Amino acid sequence: MKFAKELEQTLADDEIPEEWVEAAIQYKALKKCIGRVVKELNYVGLERNTLKLLLENIEINEKDTTASNPIVAKYVLKKSKIHNEIVPSLKIVVDYNEELTDDYINESITMLKKKLENIVVGTTSDSENNEEFLSIDQQLNSTHLGDHDDASTIKSFESDKTDKSKDRAERETALSPRTTIEQIPGFPKKYTITIKLRSDAKFFHMLNEELLVLDQLRNKEEERLIKDIQIVSNTMNELSTKESLKKGDMYKWRELFRMFIDSEIYFKTNNTEVKTFQNSSDSVEKRLEQFKENVNKTKILTTFKNKKSLNTFQEFLYINERLLRVLKFQSINSKALTKILKKFDKQTSLNVKMKVPNLITPDHIFMNGSSISKTICSIIQTNILTVIPQLDDYLCPICADIAYKPIRLSCNHVFCVRCMVKHMQANHDECPLCKKSKAVEEADSSNIDVDLALKMVKFFPKETKAKLKERQKERYNEFANTDSKCIIT
Structure with missing residues (x-):
C-alpha cells in the first residue's frame, strides 16, 4: 500500500477528530511541491543524476572502489533567526585551472553569469521564439474564411501570441532561481555559485507551517x-x-x-x-x-x-x-x-x-x-x-513486610521498629542499607514517623492488623521460651 493511501485511511478513522485531520501533514501537497523543485532544478540543468555527481563521490568504474569525481556542490540548510524556518541554498564551487588566462576566466564567468541572469529574468532562447512565431504564421497562412476573412482574425491570433508569451514568462519566472557568483578569498580562480531555488524554500516553509499547527x-x-x-x-x-x-x-x-x-x-x-x-x-x-x-x-x-x-x-x-x-x-x-x-x-x-x-x-x-x-x-x-x-512502597527492607511502626533513621531509611530492635540486639549500630555508623544506636522514640504510621493504618488496614497480630504472637513465644522478665516491645 502506498503511504498516501495509508495516511488517508488512518485519518479516516472515526476516532480521529476532524480538527486533527485538518492539522495533519499535507502529504500530497508536499509531494506536488517536490515536483516543482524537480522542475526548477531541471530548468537550470541540475537534474537528479547531475546533482548526485556534484554532491557525492560516485564510483565510476565498478572494478575501482575509489570514487574519482570531486565533490563540488553542497546543499546547505540553515535556520532563520526570526521564524526558525529552514533556509535552503545550493552552493557550487567552480575551480579554474591556474594555467588558464585571466581573460578566459573572466569570459567564462561572464558567460555563466549571463546565462543565470537570463534564467532569473525569465528570457527564452531565440529558437523557442522562432518556433512559436512559425507556428502562428502557419496558422495564419492555412486559415481561409472566404468572404469573412478580415482584421479580426489577425487580431485573434495576435492575442493568442501575446497570451502564450505571457504564460511562458510567468512559468519561467516561477522556475527561475536566485543566483549569486562570488570569488573565494585567497583563491583568485575559484568561485562559488549560490543558487537559491524558489520551490524548495516554499517546500520547507509549508512543512514548517504544518508543524507549527501540529505543535x-x-x-x-x-x-x-x-x-x-x-x-x-x-x-x-x-x-x-x-x-x-x-x-x-x-x-x-x-x-x-x-x-x-x-x-x-x-x-x-x-x-x-x-x-x-x-x-x-x-x-x-x-x-x-x-x-x-x-x-x-x-x-x-x-x-x-x-x-x-x-x-x-x-x-x-x-x-x-x-x-x-x-x-x-x-x-x-x-x-x-x-x-x-x-x-x-x-x-x-x-x-x-x-x-x-x-x-x-x-x-x-x-x-x-x-x-x-x-x-x-x-x-x-x-x-x-x-x-x-502500593504496598511495595511501604515494606521494611529487612522483613519484607509492611513497616508497621516505622522508624526513620538519620539517613532517611525506614524500617519497622521490631527489626531495628533485633538489629541492635545483634550488636549492629549501622544502617542495614547504607551502613551509616551509629544510625540505629542514635535512634529513639522521636524517630518514629507518626504521619507514615497513620497513613499505613489508613491505606493498609489488613496488613497492619496482620503485622500487629504476628508481632503479638512473636512476643508471646519469646515470653514463653525465656526466664527473663524483659521482652521485646
Whole structure:
C-alpha cells in the first residue's frame, strides 16, 4: 500500500477528530511541491543524476572502489533567526585551472553569469521564439474564411501570441532561481555559485507551517489531558475519605493500579540495566487492550461498593485511550515527515532526510514523541496512582513486610521498629542499607514517623492488623521460651 493511501485511511478513522485531520501533514501537497523543485532544478540543468555527481563521490568504474569525481556542490540548510524556518541554498564551487588566462576566466564567468541572469529574468532562447512565431504564421497562412476573412482574425491570433508569451514568462519566472557568483578569498580562480531555488524554500516553509499547527494541537491536547487527570484525581481523593473505600474498594483500586503499572503500557523497563524505553504506539495499543482484558477477567469492576468508583475508573481508561490516539496521530505524522523527506531525496538527490529532523526537532515539540508520554504518565503517577499507594512502597527492607511502626533513621531509611530492635540486639549500630555508623544506636522514640504510621493504618488496614497480630504472637513465644522478665516491645 502506498503511504498516501495509508495516511488517508488512518485519518479516516472515526476516532480521529476532524480538527486533527485538518492539522495533519499535507502529504500530497508536499509531494506536488517536490515536483516543482524537480522542475526548477531541471530548468537550470541540475537534474537528479547531475546533482548526485556534484554532491557525492560516485564510483565510476565498478572494478575501482575509489570514487574519482570531486565533490563540488553542497546543499546547505540553515535556520532563520526570526521564524526558525529552514533556509535552503545550493552552493557550487567552480575551480579554474591556474594555467588558464585571466581573460578566459573572466569570459567564462561572464558567460555563466549571463546565462543565470537570463534564467532569473525569465528570457527564452531565440529558437523557442522562432518556433512559436512559425507556428502562428502557419496558422495564419492555412486559415481561409472566404468572404469573412478580415482584421479580426489577425487580431485573434495576435492575442493568442501575446497570451502564450505571457504564460511562458510567468512559468519561467516561477522556475527561475536566485543566483549569486562570488570569488573565494585567497583563491583568485575559484568561485562559488549560490543558487537559491524558489520551490524548495516554499517546500520547507509549508512543512514548517504544518508543524507549527501540529505543535498547537499537541499543546491543546496536553492541556485537556492534564485537566481530565485533575478531575479524576479530585474524585479519587474524595473517594479515599469514604467509608466504602475503607471497607473494600480501596483494595480493588490497588489491584487495578498494580495491574496498570505491571502492564508497562507506555514505558518498558530493562531490569538488567534499570533503563526505561518508550513503547511504540502499536505496542501501547496492544498493552492497553491487554490491560483491559485482564481487568475484565478479574471481574473487579462488578464488585465496587461505590458506583462512583466504576465511573471514575472508566474516566481513567478514557484518559489512556485519548493519550493513545494522540500517540498514534503523532506516529503517522512522524512517518509522513520521514516519507516526504525520503521522497524529496529520491527525486532530487539533495540528501535532506538526515539533516531536516535534527534542525526541526528542537523547535517542534509535536515531533518529540516521548515528550507527551512522559509528561502525562508522570502526572498520572503523581496525581492518581499515589492516591491509592502500593504496598511495595511501604515494606521494611529487612522483613519484607509492611513497616508497621516505622522508624526513620538519620539517613532517611525506614524500617519497622521490631527489626531495628533485633538489629541492635545483634550488636549492629549501622544502617542495614547504607551502613551509616551509629544510625540505629542514635535512634529513639522521636524517630518514629507518626504521619507514615497513620497513613499505613489508613491505606493498609489488613496488613497492619496482620503485622500487629504476628508481632503479638512473636512476643508471646519469646515470653514463653525465656526466664527473663524483659521482652521485646
